[in-house]
Amino acid sequence: MSSSVIDPQSRGARQRTRQLAISEAVMAEGSVRIEQLAERFDISLMTVHRDLDELEDRGLLRKSRGVATATSTALVESSDVYRSNRQLAEKELIAHAALDFIEPGQAIMLDDSTTTFHLVQHLHTKTPLTVITNTLTIMNELRGTRGIEMVGLGGEYFNWCSAFMGRTTVREIAELRADLFVMSTSAIVDDISFHQRPETVDVKRAMFESASRRLLLADSTKFTRRALHGMLPLADFDAVIVDPGTAADDVSRLRDKNINVIVARRAVGPRA
DSSP states (O other): OOOTTTOTTSHHHHHHHHHHHHHHHHHHHSEEEHHHHHHHTTOOHHHHHHHHHHHHHTTSEEEETTEEEEOOHHHHHHOHHHHTTSSHHHHHHHHHHHHTTOOTTOEEEEOSOHHHHHHHTTGGGGOSEEEEESBHHHHHHHTTOTTEEEEEOOSEEETTTTEEESHHHHHHHHTOOEEEEEEEOSEEETTEEEESOHHHHHHHHHHHHTEEEEEEEEOGGGGGOOOSEEEEEGGGSSEEEEOTTSOHHHHHHHHHTTOOEEEOOSOOOOOO
């Protein structure tokens, strides 16, 4: 299995950590001169410009006239750079709970969420599997993994989430049938999953319709956030997996609506 994402010493991991730190510094101050960022992180101007270009492409900030400026909160929270380092422990607990829904021989469809990516790193324990995804980071992670046949969905590439989306992607999804679809969401409002980006909503809805069973992974912060575009009612999922930090009132309310809510256990034992 590729280790570039999970190996903290790898060049890619160091770059990702540095870019996250740069983005957080800019968000905290609103705007920072590029020369100051180079000095603060002890990197060359060429390197900081390269990092800022990538962060700008992912919607985290704007770069103009020697200054990096933060963008809106909604755009920031869409970026996989921002999301990948949030609620790590909670996402790992949720991912282990989700493994119980996967059986060898299945075809599973995965969205572009960072919560789902935590599940990806354990799929080698459930082989053989067919994995269908529109997400480049998942494709790279599973490339060459024994026992996993991968189906990569094409379309227009969106750098902010490292995923392919658009009409071509939706059309390809409609021609497939999966045993299980696993997804996450940006926010839960009125017990409906929401996302900031309409193109993401289109893809997730298409994946939802193409799967026999559907699983939603949602850490506790999703219940306190808001987003613009409604996707799917939680009642339509076969199960909703949350972390132990989710408010008891939220869990009780969902269960009162006959939604199958699974609270991931805190202690995760070793798996085969």
